[in-house]
Amino acid sequence: MNNAAQTFQAIVNERRSIRAFKSDPVGREVIDAVFAPALRAPSNCNTQPWFVHIVTGDKLEKLRESLPMAFATGDVAPDFPYDGVYDGVYKDRQYGAAKALYDALGIPREEKAKRQEWFLGNFRFFDAPAVAFFMLPDGFGLREACDLGMFTQTVMLGLTAQGLGSCPQTALGFMSKQIREVIDIPEHHKLMFGLSFGYPVDTPINDVVTDRTDLSSAVTFHS
Numbered sequence: 220m221n222n223a224a225q226t227f228q229a230i231v232n233e234r235r236s237i238r239a240f241k242s243d244p245v246g247r248e249v250i251d252a253v254f255a256p257a258l259r260a261p262s263n264c265n266t267q268p269w270f271v272h273i274v275t276g277d278k279l280e281k282l283r284e285s286l287p288m289a290f291a292t293g294d295v296a297p298d299f300p301y302d303g304v305y306d307g308v309y310k311d312r313q314y315g316a317a318k319a320l321y322d323a324l325g326i327p328r329e330e331k332a333k334r335q336e337w338f339l340g341n342f343r344f345f346d347a348p349a350v351a352f353f354m355l356p357d358g359f360g361l362r363e364a365c366d367l368g369m370f371t372q373t374v375m376l377g378l379t380a381q382g383l384g385s386c387p388q389t390a391l392g393f394m395s396k397q398i399r400e401v402i403d404i405p406e407h408h409k410l411m412f413g414l415s416f417g418y419p420v421d422t423p424i425n426d427v428v429t430d431r432t433d434l435s436s437a438v439t440f441h442s
């Protein structure tokens with residue numbers, strides 16, 4: 220394997236969802252060095268249908284204060300419909316990922332309140348010093364959501380390459396109303412998800428490596 224291929228593979232393998240962050244700020248030059256090249260991500264007909272709002276500082280602290288309670292009291296209004304109910308093998312994988320996390324945290328199934336409290340950490344951005352909100356133009360849907368996903372994965376790999384960690388969060392997509400109260404977002408930017416990011420803390424929750432299926436279950440070769 221050549222050097223570029225090795226580096227690529229190392230970065231892809233190194234990326235995982237990070238859910239505990241140091242308070243150290245992420246410099247603007249680092250953010251630019253990640254997000255600018257990510258704009259090279261592909262999109263349908265090169266439409267580049269993404270908007271990102273990055274929040275740090277006082278505004279982030281305001282959100283960190285208000286979002287957990289708003290979610291806990293059911294005050295949620297996602298811009299995009301959410302189903303989130305899986306069956307069969309997809310449900311098994313969902314459970315597997317959740318089990319890996321709660322095992323690392325040492326919170327058993329019966330301790331529902333503790334699990335819920337930890338889940339609320341989503342709305343505190345897992346203490347990250349920065350969050351990016353990923354948005355689509357109003358009226359855009361499934362096809363452009365693929366574009367947004369490709370863009371986001373490019374950002375996440377770029378963050379990993381810079382020694383940063385990140386966690387994509389559908390949970391933050393529920394909080395569009397409260398986020399709009401704190402930051403100025405044009406009405407036609409619709410929130411899909413958030414991405415908390417920063418420098419990872421060395422702690423078991425950040426060591427969790429979720430399972431993947433083998434190649435043959437996802438890829439079929441025809442000739």
Ligand SMILES: Cc1cc2nc3c(=O)[nH]c(=O)nc-3n(C[C@H](O)[C@H](O)[C@H](O)COP(=O)(O)O)c2cc1C
Pocket residue numbers: 234235236237238316341386387388389390391412427428429
């Ligand atoms: C679109 C998207 C939304 C996600 N939402 C959340 C979330 O709200 N909270 C969370 O802790 N993890 C969330 N995750 C992280 C997934 O649980 C994680 O990617 C998956 O378990 C695989 O683990 P890995 O990212 O460590 O490889 C999300 C991931 C994606 C791609």
